[in-house]
Amino acid sequence: MEYPRVMIAAPRSGSGKTTITCGILRAMINSGLSLCSYKCGPDYIDPMFHRTVLGIPSGNLDTFFTDDSTTRSLFVQSYSGDMAVIEGVMGLYDGIGGVETQGSSYDLARALSVPIVLVVDAKGAGRSIIAQLKGFLDYDEYHLIKAVILNRTSVAFGNTLGVIIEKELGIKYLGTIPEIKDQQLSSRYLGLVMPEEVPEINKKIDDLAEVITENLNLEELKKLASEAAELDIIKEDSSSKFVNVGVVLAVARDEAFCFYYKENLEMLKEAGVKLVEFSPIKDAQLPDGVDGILLGGGYPENYMKELSSNKSMKASIKNAIDSGMPILAECGGFMYLSDSIKNSDNQIYDMVGAIKARVEWKGKLVRFGYVTVDMGELQIKGHEFHYYDTDNNGDCCVATKPFGGKSWNCIHSKNGGYIGFPHLYYPSNPEFINNFVEVMKNYGGH
Known part of the structure; x- marks a missing residue:
């Protein structure tokens, strides 16, 4: 069985990956796709948000918690729908103690052979973004970074940079999300209160989905997910699962x-x-x-x-x-x-x-x-x-x-x-x- 999947990651926290991930999920659901999602790392909030607001199955995967084989098995056992979207944590290579790769988004992508889409905060920057991306690609030992989304800059300028990105770096440019006030999902909404207690969240997500649909190449994103490598999975005997032991x-x-x-x-x-x-x-x-x-x-x-x-x-x-x-x-x-x-x-x-x-x-x-x-x-x-x-x-x-x-x-x-x-x-x-x-x-x- 194939498991189309993609990871949305970023060079650092605060780049907008959570906001864009939620917008992508809603936009794809609106297009008729059935999705499941995962959060890299131990955070409870984002999966809970995906489940309660977006209404899709969501869980946690973490290479500190489990070895590669167990991580892959957990992913396959819980996979459902047409495609999985995995949200990264912190910066792409930031793992244990901030200095090891174990527990990082990249380590999970390696374990699951997941194509990575980098969300880059482009506000106040120009060609320097090319240099930043080149550094991340040079560090990409398993060649998993396949595409980039630019965030918080003008669409016209982002498209200009996108041409250079594809020509000089050989990765796909999926589009630019302009800076739009009142549509960022801050930690106030994702961390301090339950999602269902914030009635404006659904409207925010709907508005985000419209922006995502207008400005990102979602067909190319789906294509990247479908090109994910085949997973090496040890099949488990499921005949004994869900047997009621009476407790x-x-x-x-x-x-x-x-x-x-x-x-x-x-x-x-x-x-x-x-x-x-x-x-x-x-x-x-x-x-x-x-x-x-x-x-x-x-x-x-x-x-x-x-x-x-x-x-x-x-x-x-x-x-x-x-x-x-x-x-x-x-x-x-x-x-x-x-x-x-x-x-x-x-x-x-x-x-x-x-x-x-x-x-x-x-x-x-x-x-x-x-x-x-x-x-x-x-x-x-x-x-x-x-x-x-x-x-x-x-x-x-x-x-x-x-x-x-x-x-x-x-x-x-x-x-x-x-x-x-x-x-x-x-x-x-x-x-x-x-x-x-x-x-x-x-x-x-x-």
């Missing part, structure tokens, strides 16, 4: 808890786990008949009053944990299980109290970046990103940064599960989920 996992899903890797949830389902969603904000108690709890990250700090005042839900979760129910909780989920959270205004809100810890706003980024978590019998990869910290982060595991080797104790072990700040990527070690499923089976008597 049910309650998954927190609402405005406060929304950070879940699609790949993690798919792995749970493939292990035979039935997922039942609930809202710690709105529901009165856990769903009936569950054998475990999953509390992901998200925005609990934005809903502390609602979470704190829902005493029946807090009691339901606390009683379940006290009775031995297995639980996985990450970052915001960990914060919710603590005794209390103090926000940036020094207001304190009581939480579940299942973990003896007090959480407070630190006013700066406490931890950021990739980690390998050593759990003793196994290791699993993940990342941290949080402005809050606690006086009791746990000590059953050791997290180590891949660049520099800094390490620290973290995570509470509870009822065969794990509670702490790291966001874990389950496909980096499937044994983690196999073990948790067994714990749930034992708890539920299955």
Whole structure:
């Protein structure tokens, strides 16, 4: 089977790749194509945005989290539709620590043999863009960069540069997106609030799609995607997938808890786990008949009053944990299980109290970046990103940064599960989920 695919990347962050990726996705959907999308790296927001606003399947792929073979398998297993669009992260070659290629957009493109389209911010520049592109092409060991889109300059000037780009560099010029006020998708829309909470987003995307359709050669983009090299995939036996093993996992899903890797949830389902969603904000108690709890990250700090005042839900979760129910909780989920959270205004809100810890706003980024978590019998990869910290982060595991080797104790072990700040990527070690499923089976008597 062929897997038409293309990556939208950039020389650096802030070049406009997210805005242009979203515009391309909507424009192609409007043309009748069925798409799937992926985000390179650990970011939750962009895939969530693609799913909730654009309505297409979207996931995360990361060469720090998984080796080449696993990365390709994850891509093939989740691929759907006519074409995949992969959005890069940071600058094309920026990986671990900003100095290694592992974990970079380019490394993912290499692993998946993906044609790369570079989005270049051309504002205030001219022929210097040719030199910049030449440097990127010289660094392109696998000859994956196939085309360029110029952003934030006049279409007429961009077209003039495009002729030179194709003549001197031998890559395709797909077009120029002019600078248009109020159509950039800033971090305010993509990072600080849920996509569905911003009603003007759909109009912004529609307007972007019109600009994209008018100014980019989408037929050439589709042609590039169709020319992607054949993937070397080890076929897996799917006969055992989605066999119901009788366990049910309650998954927190609402405005406060929304950070879940699609790949993690798919792995749970493939292990035979039935997922039942609930809202710690709105529901009165856990769903009936569950054998475990999953509390992901998200925005609990934005809903502390609602979470704190829902005493029946807090009691339901606390009683379940006290009775031995297995639980996985990450970052915001960990914060919710603590005794209390103090926000940036020094207001304190009581939480579940299942973990003896007090959480407070630190006013700066406490931890950021990739980690390998050593759990003793196994290791699993993940990342941290949080402005809050606690006086009791746990000590059953050791997290180590891949660049520099800094390490620290973290995570509470509870009822065969794990509670702490790291966001874990389950496909980096499937044994983690196999073990948790067994714990749930034992708890539920299955």
